[in-house]
Amino acid sequence: MTGRTWRKVRNGLLFTLPWTVGLLGFIVYPVVASVYHSFCDYSVLRPAVWIGLGNYVDLLQDEVFWIALWNTVVFAVVALPLGIVTAIGLALLLNTKVRGVVVYRTIFFIPSLVPMVTLAMLWMWIFNGRYGILNYVLNGVMRWLHLPWEAPGWLLDPHWAKPALILMGLWGCGHAVVIFLAGLQDIPETLYEAAEIDGANRWQKTWHVTLPMLSPVIYFNLIMGIIGTFQVFAVPYIMTGGGPGRATLFYTMAIFQFAFEDLRMGYASAMAVILFLIIVGLTWLATRVSRGHVHYGGL
């Protein structure tokens, strides 16, 4: 290596040093340590004691683990497709050539700028059984239609708490909408023209041109969505704390409880490792299933 290239390498390393140190210290080390501790009985305050697969065996017999996993899976299975379909729908609408479309785009994006905690507090009021605006409207409609039902207590009702959280999740789909919009605008006009010449109607154009061309973006949003829904934490933590009962105890909330309330770091680490494996597995599955359905740039 000549002096000059060495200097270049050195400078390069120096410039990336802060990032490298951060990566090693704050990401690599914690990940490795938590994998290690998942095989230990570890309370943070006392030295860890190696117990092999003890935590994993315990977890499989722990109903709380299964409840948290079930809640998360239900949440993901409903919230994820719902979110993607809604976002695509909105993106398609916002991609039409109408007057003031920029204003509409902004309006739909603005909610996703609201900070998570504010959002949670706001929705707690919206869902409030007695004074919430949602029930005010719902009950009004039911009375108007002379229906005998009454709107549920949402967050206070074990059957409605999860659906409530899923519904409010749609509030933040603005990010996905923007990504879909960018994807839509990337689709060459020539494809639509060709389709039109072949006599395709609007629906056929959407189904045979737009969606295939959009598939890489859908795929991206799907993967991000899987990761996001399996890590849902802040909003339910603030709004329900996992209740009522354990109806909204999601996976990461259970990890938090075990780690920081019960001082069972090893147990929580084991749960985190399992979550990692689940996400890797699902991502692999999504890649596998979408192979042949994802078209990159029409190639």
Next chain:
Amino acid sequence: MRVRSVCLAMVMGLVGCGRGTRDGRVHITYWEKWTGFEADAMQRVVDRFNASQTGITVHFMSISGIGRKLLMATAGGNPPDVAGIWSSSLPTYAEHGALVGLDEYCRRAGIGAEDYVPIVWRICQYEGRTWGLPSTPGSTALIWNKEMFRRAGLDPERPPRTIEELDEYAARLTRYDERSNLVHLGFLPTEPGWWNFAWIYYFGGQVWDGTNRILYDTPAGLAMFRWIASYTERYGLNALQQFSAGFGNFASPQNAFLAGKVAMVLQGVWMHNFIEKYAPGLEWGAAPFPAVDGVDPPVVYTEADVLVIPRGAKHADAAFEFIRFVQRPEVMEELCLGQLKASPLRRVSAGFFARHPHPYLGVFYQTMWSRRAFSTPALPIHDEVVREVNIAVDLVRLGQVSPEAAVQQVQRRAQRALDRLLRQRARRREGVGRLSCESSEVGQR
């Protein structure tokens, strides 16, 4: 050049957190959970201590979310020298070896059980050793709204004396409007629902047997859950949910009791402050909270704020000097007066009650002496027990689960946690599986 010195100053600032001792005094840090007037009262005690001698300076810091921060600071080997924690977390800290034992210090200072109200001293013990000394105690009582009693045709000076009577009063104090919506309630076991685990004591039971068994699957446990279910049955789930959705934050005028929506509550000595602040005109009374008929003397739930020395504290001796100072009768009384609480001490000066602005201080102080006074059980897994009870109470209250099933659920889950704790202890004692885990030596430092 200037840039370099600025950088240097910044680095020094970051590194040099340790307090200098140029004035020849030992500087110790004291983390406390209090804010507001309670913190002010403690600050005055700290100032008095700092002025009273020349060897030690205490730096008082009000820390939010102290439990988790203290935990991490202790695990990281850099805890404060003194910490004020809730008595309910003392067993957990002690079990995990996070506290400095105070027996030897107490013996040398001549501090012992004979100085304190028995329950308060018990609170500071875990597994036969002393791990902290009290700052201020918080006992609880039945607090009732006299005006609501009067309107319901009840004698405002005569509170219910048994749970059976409480239920009867509750029925008479409840009002519906013409559309059969609730206007106000006599009583609701889950308002505010801070100590659901504790109801079992009012039914003559207890959380565990002190050795290896959780005791919720007992007649007392079942009675407690049936009692909670009876309130949902009585008021109706829908009506109750609609009604309680309107309850505001505890520390606000919309607090269910302060707003006159609930006539009787189980609350602590501090309720006086909240009444003064948010509902100054409220006419109220305090008496021992009733227990089920036949359980005598009064069952009184009591906690205390406890001063501890975290393991790894740099100046444990100086820290104890400060804790000891707080235990002096005249200092303790000043602190309790400042925080509007009763004293944890066995002997109280004649002037204390006379000067104290709390109208029912006597009730809160006297009842702490009850043979049936109890506090959080000395169980390091208490938080888990509390969570299980809260969840079960929630489900019973919502009519999702029968009291019988709830009892079984709590028993199973809590017993599982207790068994785990006992296994951990056994493992520690035998030193089995001592394959060292070097990355976690932090704990030992």
